[in-house]
Amino acid sequence: MSTITIKRPETSEPVAKLDKKALSADHPTWCPGCGDFAVLASFFKVVQNLGIPHEQICTIAGIGCSSRFPYFVNGHGVHYIHGRAIPLATGVSLSRPDLNIFVFGGDGDGFSIGGNHLEHAARKNLNLTYVIMDNFVYGLTKKQTSPTSPVGFKSKTDPWGAQDEPVNPMRKLVASGATFVARTHAAQINHMSEMFERAIKHPGFSVVEVLSECVVFFKGSFDAANPRKGGEFPLIPEKQWDESPDDWKAHDTTDLSKAIKLAEDPWPGKFGVFYEVERTTKNDNEHALIADAQAKVGNASSQEILAKRFARMR
Amino acid sequence: MSTITIKRPETSEPVAKLDKKALSADHPTWCPGCGDFAVLASFFKVVQNLGIPHEQICTIAGIGCSSRFPYFVNGHGVHYIHGRAIPLATGVSLSRPDLNIFVFGGDGDGFSIGGNHLEHAARKNLNLTYVIMDNFVYGLTKKQTSPTSPVGFKSKTDPWGAQDEPVNPMRKLVASGATFVARTHAAQINHMSEMFERAIKHPGFSVVEVLSECVVFFKGSFDAANPRKGGEFPLIPEKQWDESPDDWKAHDTTDLSKAIKLAEDPWPGKFGVFYEVERTTKNDNEHALIADAQAKVGNASSQEILAKRFARMR
Amino acid sequence: MVDDAVIRIAGNSQDGIQTIGGLLARLAGRTDQDVITYMTIPSTISGGPSIFQVRIGSGEILSPGDQADFLVAFYEHSFKSHIGFLREGGICLYDSDEVTPDTSDKRFTFVPVPLTSATVEAVGGTAKDRGKNMFALGLLCSVFDLDRPRLVEIISRQFGGKDESILRNALLAFDAGYAYPLGDILDLAFQLKPAVASGKNRVATDGNTAMALGLIAGGVRHGAGYPITPWSPIMEQLRVELPQYGGMFIQAEDELAAISIALGFSYSGHLAITGSAGPGLSLKMEALSWATMAEIPLIVINVQRGGPSTGLPTSVEQSDLMQAIYGSHGDCPRVVLAPKDVEDCFYIAIEAARIARKYSVPVIILSDQALSSRIEAFTEPDLAKVMVDPVLDLSPAPEDYKPYPLTGETRHAPPGTRMSGGSYPVVTGLEHDEMGHPTSNPDLHMKMTARRRNKLRRLEAELPTPEIYGDAQGEILLVGWGSTYGPIREAVSQLREKGLKLAAIHLRHLHPMAPGLEKVFDRYDHIFVIEMNDEGVYGQGQLATLLRSRFCNPKIRSICKTDGLTFKIREIISGIDDFIAVTA
Amino acid sequence: MVDDAVIRIAGNSQDGIQTIGGLLARLAGRTDQDVITYMTIPSTISGGPSIFQVRIGSGEILSPGDQADFLVAFYEHSFKSHIGFLREGGICLYDSDEVTPDTSDKRFTFVPVPLTSATVEAVGGTAKDRGKNMFALGLLCSVFDLDRPRLVEIISRQFGGKDESILRNALLAFDAGYAYPLGDILDLAFQLKPAVASGKNRVATDGNTAMALGLIAGGVRHGAGYPITPWSPIMEQLRVELPQYGGMFIQAEDELAAISIALGFSYSGHLAITGSAGPGLSLKMEALSWATMAEIPLIVINVQRGGPSTGLPTSVEQSDLMQAIYGSHGDCPRVVLAPKDVEDCFYIAIEAARIARKYSVPVIILSDQALSSRIEAFTEPDLAKVMVDPVLDLSPAPEDYKPYPLTGETRHAPPGTRMSGGSYPVVTGLEHDEMGHPTSNPDLHMKMTARRRNKLRRLEAELPTPEIYGDAQGEILLVGWGSTYGPIREAVSQLREKGLKLAAIHLRHLHPMAPGLEKVFDRYDHIFVIEMNDEGVYGQGQLATLLRSRFCNPKIRSICKTDGLTFKIREIISGIDDFIAVTA
Numbered sequence A, B: 001m002s003t004i005t006i007k008r009p010e011t012s013e014p015v016a017k018l019d020k021k022a023l024s025a026d027h028p029t030w031c032p033g034c035g036d037f038a039v040l041a042s043f044f045k046v047v048q049n050l051g052i053p054h055e056q057i058c059t060i061a062g063i064g065c066s067s068r069f070p071y072f073v074n075g076h077g078v079h080y081i082h083g084r085a086i087p088l089a090t091g092v093s094l095s096r097p098d099l100n101i102f103v104f105g106g107d108g109d110g111f112s113i114g115g116n117h118l119e120h121a122a123r124k125n126l127n128l129t130y131v132i133m134d135n136f137v138y139g140l141t142k143k144q145t146s147p148t149s150p151v152g153f154k155s156k157t158d159p160w161g162a163q164d165e166p167v168n169p170m171r172k173l174v175a176s177g178a179t180f181v182a183r184t185h186a187a188q189i190n191h192m193s194e195m196f197e198r199a200i201k202h203p204g205f206s207v208v209e210v211l212s213e214c215v216v217f218f219k220g221s222f223d224a225a226n227p228r229k230g231g232e233f234p235l236i237p238e239k240q241w242d243e244s245p246d247d248w249k250a251h252d253t254t255d256l257s258k259a260i261k262l263a264e265d266p267w268p269g270k271f272g273v274f275y276e277v278e279r280t281t282k283n284d285n286e287h288a289l290i291a292d293a294q295a296k297v298g299n300a301s302s303q304e305i306l307a308k309r310f311a312r313m314r
Numbered sequence C, D: 001m002v003d004d005a006v007i008r009i010a011g012n013s014q015d016g017i018q019t020i021g022g023l024l025a026r027l028a029g030r031t032d033q034d035v036i037t038y039m040t041i042p043s044t045i046s047g048g049p050s051i052f053q054v055r056i057g058s059g060e061i062l063s064p065g066d067q068a069d070f071l072v073a074f075y076e077h078s079f080k081s082h083i084g085f086l087r088e089g090g091i092c093l094y095d096s097d098e099v100t101p102d103t104s105d106k107r108f109t110f111v112p113v114p115l116t117s118a119t120v121e122a123v124g125g126t127a128k129d130r131g132k133n134m135f136a137l138g139l140l141c142s143v144f145d146l147d148r149p150r151l152v153e154i155i156s157r158q159f160g161g162k163d164e165s166i167l168r169n170a171l172l173a174f175d176a177g178y179a180y181p182l183g184d185i186l187d188l189a190f191q192l193k194p195a196v197a198s199g200k201n202r203v204a205t206d207g208n209t210a211m212a213l214g215l216i217a218g219g220v221r222h223g224a225g226y227p228i229t230p231w232s233p234i235m236e237q238l239r240v241e242l243p244q245y246g247g248m249f250i251q252a253e254d255e256l257a258a259i260s261i262a263l264g265f266s267y268s269g270h271l272a273i274t275g276s277a278g279p280g281l282s283l284k285m286e287a288l289s290w291a292t293m294a295e296i297p298l299i300v301i302n303v304q305r306g307g308p309s310t311g312l313p314t315s316v317e318q319s320d321l322m323q324a325i326y327g328s329h330g331d332c333p334r335v336v337l338a339p340k341d342v343e344d345c346f347y348i349a350i351e352a353a354r355i356a357r358k359y360s361v362p363v364i365i366l367s368d369q370a371l372s373s374r375i376e377a378f379t380e381p382d383l384a385k386v387m388v389d390p391v392l393d394l395s396p397a398p399e400d401y402k403p404y405p406l407t408g409e410t411r412h413a414p415p416g417t418r419m420s421g422g423s424y425p426v427v428t429g430l431e432h433d434e435m436g437h438p439t440s441n442p443d444l445h446m447k448m449t450a451r452r453r454n455k456l457r458r459l460e461a462e463l464p465t466p467e468i469y470g471d472a473q474g475e476i477l478l479v480g481w482g483s484t485y486g487p488i489r490e491a492v493s494q495l496r497e498k499g500l501k502l503a504a505i506h507l508r509h510l511h512p513m514a515p516g517l518e519k520v521f522d523r524y525d526h527i528f529v530i531e532m533n534d535e536g537v538y539g540q541g542q543l544a545t546l547l548r549s550r551f552c553n554p555k556i557r558s559i560c561k562t563d564g565l566t567f568k569i570r571e572i573i574s575g576i577d578d579f580i581a582v583t584a
């Protein structure tokens, strides 16, 4: 058959379980106190738990403070260009079903310049996990208004306070057609890790928004959702379909318009899984096309198929 | 004061009301039977009704069959590049409050390559009217799958039938933050004209999706919503808030998550206004900034303001 | 008996005149004849005036011809627009149901045939629009004494798949045309000399198809793109063909995504292809720059059309050369190639894949609108020799793994590779050291910039100096690139017949260029670079600008044109004439 | 008494050393002295090692200096990294709380000062990090005998707006530093010669600010952009400044939107500006091509940084010249300018606005990272002379209105214009006729292509040949563009002192170039083009490539560098040395 030849080691020796040391690469260049450290720590924890083989880890990012993530993970990684990590990851995901694909990036990278790719990958249900480290500001370029900056936020491009209605991340993500959408907070390591784990296990396009504070340019931004800072961290009660007495009040994570309604909650809103459904992935569809096409050509080699093609043009 | 000098004719002579002839420019290059003809006719009708002065008409488009619209309107117009009509219109809208800005384009132009600009202009509530002539296919480039092509549609890029979940236009538009969102059908001239008129009168970002058949590459696509072709054209009953007996059953056009729920209706779905709210426009915000800044500099001329700025650098 | 004939069929695109052209071209291929076709595309989707021109002959056919020997005019507008293209002494066959020519014009022979009514008669009323083309083909078959059994076989193959009645009607019309009594025009007409049998199979196809198949032969199995004229047919074909080979082609939401998806494939270890026309290429410039920096191989096809901006989407131009070389920000070396004819579209794609893999660089192929759509016949490639079967190499990387050694070729470890040293690689668009780690060390930026550029110098060193066509030394050397190959060669032949000593050289590798050109240039008094682009502010076309800069040779001058049409032989000759008298 | 002194302050960016530099520069401006600063930006957001260098003098100061006369080292790492930059005989003042140098090194004079503890003593514990810089400034004020009252005035202005205690602490630290007993180092040190009073106001600022203010002076009131280093400060300033003038600057969602919004402004009749650094420029190539085709004026600023791709975001490079000229698809003529120093950033912006308006063309300005952030002092511009007040002209268009006359300048009728002839214009990126109607007529495409290019020829004709600096004829001519101006001039001065006959010429207009260069080139034996970019596959930098192509003059050769740092005078001299011995 005309498949692509893959050269791999014959026997794979038993692999040591990865610990934090094995997973750590460069020491992060983030500012002391930056929320992104916790995201990294949580990612390490989940990857360890899930026992993902070392060579199958692939982290992909655009540009931004948060997008430096791949350098800090000792795994295969790509530091791509601003806003286009998702399409690059699309190519990797579709052609390499053997890998675990993680995309990391900021609110500017994901919702501003990259907003369109996000939507199309979501509706096509690309199989990958996307973590948006949302700090409501452009960190790397030093404090301009981001698409998630709240009205009134004083940045270098809005010294009088931002005026534009920000993107509502949960609304956008649920509406995009992503099949797993969750929201968490970098100061809530356990909750964050739980969200990551569920996202990774989800087949299809899973996305998690993490509120991850930029301590330099937007200090205190997420205190309202941090019990240690006097805030509240209200969780979404998920419907269990177990006929327990209060279950009817809980959130049906398969109901799209309810998920969008939940996203209208006033700041700081709720945390947890907003939406979760299963739908055929683009990966499945494309691999089905290959299977069909190959069934039709039978055992023909690449050369035979092409020779036949030329014969038709004689 | 340091405003920009505008040279205009002193007295504006009484202007003849525009008729269809005055509004018509080149004869459309569309294929005979193309739905886009009706959109043009309806636009002419509404512009006549509203009595918009000739020089204040400004139609702007990207690239596509539908995007050739500006050539067929005798008014100021721009035929820009693929997918970027909205940001170009943003510049015109913000700097020229005296104009009426209309953006026309196709599903590929608006939802594929231009999807991101649409979202950001919508959330910022730019003051303009955008008509998406949706034919569920790439017309100008001759039948590739578009982001609204239904699953199963056989195109040149999906000869076996499209597989990707299409964009749900109403869901996307409502979720984007547009303040007026409606849906109509090119074969329903009266309904279409009503939607156009309401969209144009709406202050802020108003968008209308018109199902406009491509008779060459997707014949019969919208018959299911065309009573003359045996289909149904179900209208959205809008809540009147008049305490009439059935009003509670009608659609509350100010309720975002209900509008999104309505967008989940099975094909051919409903027609009419899905969402309509008022919110400060980006135009208002920017003009307020100018007013504030100018109040601070008082009567100073441009040269005086700049001289002061230099003096601070001595 | 004549060597070749130029036939122009003028009608509306709805009449299926492209179909006749395609069939004629295929016939030529099967009878060892050479063929070049040329067609125009109507400006509205619903169709409109359109022509198909075909030049068939026994010798080498290099261009679609400057004037027609034979004109078929379906309508009055076809007649009016194209009679000026007929050579004196040529034959004009017209639909006497539609056209009323001034037959007193003694320069031409007029042959009236009631195409419309004769077709209706043959096939029946309803199908008439569909049959006129086949009727005309039958006529041509008799006029030019073409190989009728083969032509019928080809027609049967073409229409065979569909509803039976379609083929039946097509053959009815064809036979009626073949049998139509033309009287003494047959004596006036040309019988083509039979071609020398090559003993090899010959195929006929267009440039876009040849390119798509070349990519497959070169081992490319993955790609992504976004529709645009005239690139779309490449993506449409790859979308359908690649799954058979275990690969895939993805339609993206825009060109930015398309190149990024393709880079995702390449990063994954599958050399990938993306492409577009000018507007889309402009959108790919940022990502292309990443490919150079990260040293990820990629093939990018640009089917050039008239620019700038949306420009002239269905006309030909060669105005994207500078962008191909210099369009991205930064010092951003990449390879640029251009095919010279349809056959070469196939081989250049293989060459692009070879270079991309060997040097881990992006390679741009500049095709153009004329090449993309015209049909040529050529010898069927020897697949056993050229075919590359791709391998995804996931063997463990050794401990001393260095992706970007300061000396030596790039070594990528695609994801999925076990790293024996325990340290996994990140590929980046930031400047980096030999291990790929970001650095802003001045010395490293200097060395890495040189490293990326020196890959092109190494490639240059392995390229052969292009052959000279014509006199080994002499008065004039014509330099060309891309689809001007044919007309330039014909111009050389015509001028040599007049006794001039001249030659032509054609560049397939445009960046880097092959070595040894300066020595070739030394042997001629005048060097003219022939290109379909503008002479710019300083009077030089794009390739001429590059050649002058490289060699500082003031003998190098430009013959440019920007009318969106392919070069006619006489335009090249008169272009030369503007500098030195060659016609007298 | 010395003419000038180079002071390098090395510490961490958190220490506020940029603040001292800025204050010193402003002081220089106010005392008719010349000044150039230079700083590095740490690679992490949270800060890290950083320097600020300032060269102050009475003569013309053209570059930040090849070596330091005076080094202030805050930390051990600062000391180690920068002692090599101190000239023999120079003074190293170090924080004796942090640094322990090997004082036996007799090449330098070491001056220990307990910067940390002395500041704590003066200001109090909590604020120490904030005060060290002001303490050091006080020290410098005493060492160099600077104009203390003015400096205090400038400090008060800088810190005056904020919380009162901040200014108090700043002055406490400054005074303590000024009063710190330095003993005999004062004798070793330099007193700067007082500058000749110019009688004119002088201002000190950086290149980005000068550019933003130049745009305002040139009558630009509208713009749009997206953040990127080192362009962002221009957009941030315009966002704040423009509303005062009745204009606006919009932060877009990306660069594609930014240029499109700007084109919307320009189409509306308000000449607009957009800008970015390399990656963003690559994204603007498609829309820029529309601007050329539709002939909509626009100013595009590129603050160049190290490339390709994300490259070296905080280093300097001049590698986007070719892209500026050729980066879009199609024959796409546009104007390219480059400022030579900070002052020129102001004037080039005015020139760009003038050209954009006059010829209805896009104009690209190539600034760079070094120019954008360094501070220079210059004579305050005469606003009465240069200031342009923009007018939105909505007077009715006459009946014979033709936007694109085949001969004559473009005439736009912005929307809102009443068309007396009754026919309203559509501007388009398709090829079009004189009225702006789309056409694929071959002849019109030819004429319109020429029309767009000829605008640049007319501009060329009005440009003055750049002045020659140095000998009117001689051995060597150095050619430069952009921010290499200063070092090139100093190199010329140094070599002339050695008796060489040489000169320099600097291009501000890069596309088209000023006329008359060939005559200048004829007068020198060697021509070296000095640029901060790579020598490419064929050994020539980007401007050199253009010049060689235009003039086919093999005397033109390249001196390039790609280490991401500004040219040192000695690098230029040794670059020349590589070709012909100038040092012996």
Ligand SMILES: Cc1ncc(C[n+]2csc(CCOP(=O)(O)OP(=O)(O)O)c2C)c(N)n1
Residues within 6 Å of the ligand: A063, A064, A065, A066, A067, A081, A082, A105, A106, A107, A108, A109, A110, A133, A135, A137, A138, A139, A140, A141, A146, D226, D227, D228, D229, D255, D279, D280, D283, D310
């Ligand atoms: C094409 C392009 N435009 C702009 C930039 C500059 N840039 C780098 S990161 C960034 C945004 C950073 O914000 P975000 O994505 O929220 O990440 P954060 O730094 O806040 O984590 C921008 C505008 C770039 N690198 N490339």
Ligand SMILES: Cc1ncc(C[n+]2csc(CCOP(=O)(O)OP(=O)(O)O)c2C)c(N)n1
Residues within 6 Å of the ligand: B063, B064, B065, B066, B067, B081, B082, B105, B106, B107, B108, B109, B110, B133, B135, B137, B138, B139, B140, B141, B146, C226, C227, C228, C229, C255, C279, C280, C283, C310
């Ligand atoms: C940058 C760029 N990419 C691609 C194209 C080619 N193109 C022109 S129109 C179009 C899509 C047309 O579809 P749509 O927007 O739905 O309009 P329709 O023709 O169906 O009305 C495409 C892909 C282009 N002109 N520019």
Ligand code: SF4
Residues within 6 Å of the ligand: A029, A030, A031, A033, A034, A035, A036, A065, A066, A135, A139, A140, A213, A214, A215, A216, A217, D045, D046
């Ligand atoms: S600038 Fe903000 S987002 Fe960036 S590393 Fe520092 S704290 Fe984190």
Ligand code: SF4
Residues within 6 Å of the ligand: B029, B030, B031, B033, B034, B035, B036, B065, B066, B135, B139, B140, B213, B214, B215, B216, B217, C045, C046
């Ligand atoms: S191709 Fe389709 S969309 Fe385009 S003009 Fe024809 S019918 Fe209309």
Ligand SMILES: [Mg+2]
Residues within 6 Å of the ligand: A064, A106, A107, A108, A133, A134, A135, A136, A137, A138, A139, A146
């Ligand atoms: Mg952010």
Ligand SMILES: [Mg+2]
Residues within 6 Å of the ligand: B064, B106, B107, B108, B133, B134, B135, B136, B137, B138, B139, B146
């Ligand atoms: Mg469409």
